[in-house]
Amino acid sequence: MRLSSKIILITGGYTGIGRAIARRCVAEGAKVMVNGLEEDRGKSLVEELGAENASAFTIDITNPQAPQKLVAETLRTYGKLDAVVNNAAFIGSSNINTTDIPLLERMFAVNTIAPLSIIQAALPHLSKVHGCVLNIGSINAWGGEPNLLGYSISKGALMTMTRNLGDSLFREYGVRVNQINPGWVLTEKEILNKEQQGMKSDWYKDIPSIFAPAGRIFTPEEIATACLYWLSDECGPVSAQVMDLEQFPVIGRNLPKSWEGSH
Structure with a gap:
């Protein structure tokens, strides 16, 4: 049991990658406080995992009171906090012509500012146990696609935050901060998004x-498996690191021969 006795707070945990992480954490001996926006999904997940292993707290993480409430509820329920998984994200298409200020502010509120606020709220408690933070980013943090401009900018900022805090918090508080950058993942929301796009x-x-x-994209379960190392004591003193989870080099690729000369 790689996460035995760990108490883990997971945002955006009612669906997709977050739900897969919650399931895997419980399977490895942890107890989880899972956050999301759809109350019914949260209740269903708790029923699936067992009330002795999981609790749900439904709140928008951009609510100014959300960070303190999430941490307080975790402590009230389990008595301590060992790790935070900042998984909740706002994903939306936008380019240079459609990325207006309100959209960008929303992207940053969910993808960058809320994770920072949650870390701030959790830090006093994580420091007591030399706990850790795992931020769930995206390979788009490295530059992104033309139609993911706002999202890519916000994830790039999250990556810089991870490297900064991963150094400073580990040195001063003994709290590790790392990040994984998943590539294309087959979540239920992604299936629906692509159908809506025609x-x-x-x-x-x-x-x-x-x-x-590989002929397919990643499953949420594969991403969840990768999270175990970063959340477990096996990670040792590794901090301020970002790991890309992709099928090809993010920087530098061997393109198929059919693409040669076509770009």
């Missing part, structure tokens, strides 16, 4: 190799 319902069964050399 793609066929089973679009994920026929993805060009340029995007998925």
Whole structure:
């Protein structure tokens, strides 16, 4: 049991990657406080994992009181806090012409500012146990796509924050801060998003190799498995690191021969 006796707070944990992380953490011996926006999904997840292993707290993490409330509820329920997983994210398409200030402010509120606020609220308690923070970023943090401008900027800021706090908090408080940057993941929301964009319902069964050399994209469960190392004591003193979870080099690629000379 790699996470035995750990108490872990997971934002955006009612669906997708967050839900997979919650399931895997419980399977490895942890107890989890899971946050999300849809009350019914939270209740269903607690029923699945067992009330002795999981609790749900439904609140928008951009609510100014959310960080303190999430930490307080975790402490009230379990008595301590060993780790925070900042997984909640706002994903939306925008480019240079459509990225207006309100959209960008919303992106930063969810993807950058709220994670920082939650870390601030959790720090006094994480420091008592030399706990850790795992931020869930995106490979788009390295530059992103033209139609993911606002999202990419916010995830780039999150990555800089991880490296900064991973150094300063570990030195002063013994709290590790790391990040994983998943590539394309097959979540239920991603399936719905692509259908709304006009793609066929089973679009994920026929993805060009340029995007998925394996012939498929990642499952949430695969991302959750990667999180175990960073949340466990096996991680040792590793801090301020960012790990890309992708099928190809984010910087520098061997493109298929069919693409040679076409770009």
